[in-house]
Amino acid sequence: MLLETSNTTLKGLKGLVVGIANQHSIAWGCAEAFRAAGAELAITYLNAKAEPHVRPLAEGVNATLIEAMDVENDAEVGALFEKIEKEWGQLDFILHSIAFAPLDDLHGPVLNTSREGFARAMDISCHSLIRLARHAAPLMKNGGAMLTMSYEGANRVAPHYGIMGLAKAALESATRSLAAELGPQNISVNAISPGPIATRAASGIVDFDHLMQDSIEHAPLRRLVTIEEVGALATLLASPAGRGITGDVIVVDGGRHILY
Template sequence: MDMPVGLLAGKTGLVVGVANDKSIAAGCAKAFSAAGANLALTYLNEKAKPHVEPVANAVGADLLMPLDVEQDGQMETLFAAIEERWGRLDFLLHSIAFSPKDDLHGRVVDSSREGFGRAMDVSVHSFVRMARLAEPLMKQGGCMLTVSYYGAEKVVDHYNIMGPVKSALESTMRYMSSELGPAGIRVNALSPGPIETRAASGIADFDTLIEQAKTRAPERKLATIEDVGALATCLVSDYARSVTGNVAYVDGGYHVMS
């Protein structure tokens, strides 16, 4: 899908959550770049870097830096580098989530205190911390995006602990949109349908979710990372200047079906 040339020309953006070239964040980064944005990308650790570096090269990223949100100081170092490089930030994409495997594959009522806390910290509160550091760099306004899923709204078999976590993420997004709106900063959530990414492969019986989406969605097909990137590009652009506090579904209409 061709992005409108120059739609994001002159804008600077941060993309967090690229795992490899098949990840949702990679699809968004490629769309942002095609629309003219200058980008900073992050990788989790040295083991992950070789999988992220090709994406950073493909989009001509100005910055590629480590970011493990559980490591104190890394996020602050990242935003200091962004300020030094550009002096501002126009948009960011938060596309990270985590749950310990035992908690992810078990019932919500059996989740451990530690596991539930880690899932909330990595998947939700990291977005809050990111917003706090980004706010001073968005002096002329901006847009913050995070990534949710339909399991935040309805019970989805095998999504388990990530359902309550994503529900908390969407609520947090709405409160952030209210708090940051007077500064011209918009906050929205993307909610893609099931996409075959490395992160999604950790969900039990994920193949079943894929088949249900294909057969029940009005469009009878899965959304792609390119579809998500196209909508993300629109949302961070000035064309969506009055869109905030919104959950934007990219699922072929699956969420409207009973």
């Protein structure tokens, strides 16, 4: 039986977006796409410093909930999901688009990574997905979709990506494990792996401009991908039409990863 075109819509679905920093964020491109497809959204911001940059965007897509939530703060995470349950009674999809490593550990060689820096990078960049999934799964009463963001540095040694490559490799492994465990509940779990995009997070990586120029010069499409293109893929994976895909890492990088 063929899927109807309407199955690619998010109309009537409710989703949580975690990781918007500003209008250049990959998470923002996804939030705009989700809303355009008809989803009702809950959007988080990290703290009071981040709120002025995120709240106007969230209001622009008529987010039902706009809440402070630091994934290192268990009380804030728990409170967020309590509000989601009270407001909606269910959840259909989540987007996890956050990563962090202390600058000294990010900029230095993996060999010199501190124990504390390693632990914090793994906690925020990887284990936070597991924590969010633990809270979200019981609310996905009719099945659902969980999405996270990776990078090719999880599989190959990217210049100056350091410890974040290890964290993204762990994140991709967690994606597969969660997909296997949550599949019987009709919950899909996938990672999207965009090519270089000029986001605030990317600005912390030394010589990131070189990675972007490399994509422009060598990717088959001879350009960078956009947050809108990542959002389009995320929308498919969150929709009923994409629910047959799970446990995968889907690359959207203009084809750069297929070439030496």
